[in-house]
Amino acid sequence: MPETISLTVNGNRITVPSGATVAVAMMSASAPCRVSVSGKPRGPLCGMGICFECRAVIDGVPHRRTCQILCEPGMDVCTQ
Amino acid sequence: MTQRYDAVVIGAGIVGAACARECAQAGMRTAIIEQGTIGGGATAAGMGHIVVMDDSPAQLALTRYSQLLWSDLASQLPPSAEYETCGTLWVAADEEEMAEVLRKQELYRSAGVPVEVLDQAQLREAEPNLRPGLAGALLIQSDAVLYPSAAALHLLNQAIEQGADLCAGAHVLHCGNGSLQLSDGTTFAADRIINAAGALAGALTPGLQIRKRKGHLVITDRYPGFVRHQLVELGYLKSAHSVSGDSVAFNVQPRKTGQILIGSSRQYDEESPGIESRILTAMLDRVGQYMPGIAELSAIRSWTGFRAATPDKLPLIGPDERDPTLFLATGHEGLGITTSLATARLLADHFRGAAPAIPLDPYLPSRFAAEAAHA
Ligand SMILES: Cc1cc2nc3c(=O)[nH]c(=O)nc-3n(C[C@H](O)[C@H](O)[C@H](O)COP(=O)(O)OP(=O)(O)OC[C@H]3O[C@@H](n4cnc5c(N)ncnc54)[C@H](O)[C@@H]3O)c2cc1C
Ligand code: FES
Numbered sequence A: 001m002p003e004t005i006s007l008t009v010n011g012n013r014i015t016v017p018s019g020a021t022v023a024v025a026m027m028s029a030s031a032p033c034r035v036s037v038s039g040k041p042r043g044p045l046c047g048m049g050i051c052f053e054c055r056a057v058i059d060g061v062p063h064r065r066t067c068q069i070l071c072e073p074g075m076d077v078c079t080q
Numbered sequence B: 001m002t003q004r005y006d007a008v009v010i011g012a013g014i015v016g017a018a019c020a021r022e023c024a025q026a027g028m029r030t031a032i033i034e035q036g037t038i039g040g041g042a043t044a045a046g047m048g049h050i051v052v053m054d055d056s057p058a059q060l061a062l063t064r065y066s067q068l069l070w071s072d073l074a075s076q077l078p079p080s081a082e083y084e085t086c087g088t089l090w091v092a093a094d095e096e097e098m099a100e101v102l103r104k105q106e107l108y109r110s111a112g113v114p115v116e117v118l119d120q121a122q123l124r125e126a127e128p129n130l131r132p133g134l135a136g137a138l139l140i141q142s143d144a145v146l147y148p149s150a151a152a153l154h155l156l157n158q159a160i161e162q163g164a165d166l167c168a169g170a171h172v173l174h175c176g177n178g179s180l181q182l183s184d185g186t187t188f189a190a191d192r193i194i195n196a197a198g199a200l201a202g203a204l205t206p207g208l209q210i211r212k213r214k215g216h217l218v219i220t221d222r223y224p225g226f227v228r229h230q231l232v233e234l235g236y237l238k239s240a241h242s243v244s245g246d247s248v249a250f251n252v253q254p255r256k257t258g259q260i261l262i263g264s265s266r267q268y269d270e271e272s273p274g275i276e277s278r279i280l281t282a283m284l285d286r287v288g289q290y291m292p293g294i295a296e297l298s299a300i301r302s303w304t305g306f307r308a309a310t311p312d313k314l315p316l317i318g319p320d321e322r323d324p325t326l327f328l329a330t331g332h333e334g335l336g337i338t339t340s341l342a343t344a345r346l347l348a349d350h351f352r353g354a355a356p357a358i359p360l361d362p363y364l365p366s367r368f369a370a371e372a373a374h375a
Helices: A022-028 B014-025 B057-076 B095-110 B120-126 B148-161 B198-204 B236-240 B277-290 B292-296 B333-352 B366-374
Strands: A004-009 A012-017 A055-058 A061-065 A076-078 B002-010 B030-034 B088-092 B115-118 B136-140 B165-168 B172-176 B179-182 B187-195 B211-222 B230-233 B247-254 B259-268 B299-309 B316-319 B326-330
Touching: A004 A022, A012 A022, A022 A055, A022 A076, A061 B211, B002 B014, B002 B172, B002 B179, B014 B030, B014 B148, B014 B187, B014 B326, B014 B333, B030 B148, B030 B187, B057 B333, B088 B095, B088 B120, B095 B115, B095 B136, B115 B120, B120 B136, B148 B165, B148 B333, B172 B187, B172 B198, B198 B299, B198 B326, B211 B277, B211 B333, B230 B277, B247 B277, B259 B277, B259 B299, B277 B292, B299 B333, B316 B333, B326 B333
Parallel strands: A004 A076, B002 B030, B002 B187, B030 B165, B088 B230, B187 B326
Antiparallel strands: A004 A012, A055 A061, A055 A076, B088 B136, B115 B136, B172 B179, B179 B187, B211 B259, B211 B299, B230 B247, B247 B259, B316 B326
């Protein structure tokens, strides 16, 4: 297993340690996971899959809970 | 202690709130009584589709009149009411339903409702997430959607601004002959009592021809642009209007937030408010037949509600002939969000002795009393 993984967050290429969740990747890129109905930036809260605050678009699929998904090489992640 | 009013409205659903607003605006000393949450009954469960329907000439007249009242009010509604004129697409699956589109087109036109017929290609362009191969659709541009509870709260606030009193947290035990007794011991005296208790109206006024008709709904997370109009299958006409049996229909609504509200089901004689997986599955299967991609979206909540159905699908609006102080504003089945404003205006016109914009006769409660007498 490689020690690092590179992926894109909002179009910017970043590198994270392997085993990092997508939520971690977004935080290290200073990208909010999503924007609320009232326009506020949102990010991970519970870190265990129950609050749904960390949803983002992964490889074109919206509403993925980033705290529950590990980064994979070449993943394309976007703020929702 | 007895409090005296010109008019007391029972129930602060969207219908009662609209009635209190009209009475207060007409200068009547008005009170409105709600046992639970404002707009928390059928109003909270409903889809909020402001829709012109042509099941009968009287239904067309009432829904069109009320849709116009909503579009007049739209600019004053708060953002929380999420009012949006997204239009309705009545979707025709095949050529047989396309013939129905043309029949409906004539009817709507005769009522002055702007309509447009979409062919197969135009429908695909208008709603790319519908499955290919559907025959076409009828577009009613003036139909809208709103968030019913927020709209009800706004109507109630307007009533209060006009001087109406809200009595919240107590329920009416008895009403009639100009007086009302509440569970908290208060009594009210009123020249006019308006029973707007929705599906519970019959508990206060015995003998009403109202049956509960249960419905299920599902709402998704936000997927802006996935659905652009309120979409209803024309086959819905066959299912919604059958007087017995359970039915489901493809009926989806784009919310202003990007969420998609998915319906709908209809069941008589089911009293429990629980979600039934048998019905929910049948409903979602039906929706998937029209919009396969919807299965990939994540649903966040499901709930049920009870419509107040009458035998002829028209509401009960006007005097109850058995009691000169009692008036009804209930029985709106699946159209009470739409027809709330017209209901309230017709009642207020009746109280004022003003000529109504459309005849009140088809909605008078006495139509069933007369039937019973002849039977
Ligand atoms: C699943 C579903 C989808 C629907 N979709 C639509 C739609 O898209 N478009 C549309 O136009 N309509 C729709 N409807 C219909 C619509 O929701 C109803 O017709 C409408 O909300 C009825 O409003 P109401 O004020 O008469 O009743 P309710 O909202 O039920 O209000 C009655 C109120 O009276 C109160 N009350 C009852 N008894 C007493 C008492 N004794 N004392 C004090 N208070 C009392 C209750 O607490 C309640 O708040 C739908 C309904 C359902 C169930
Ligand atoms: S942070 Fe709570 S679900 Fe992901």
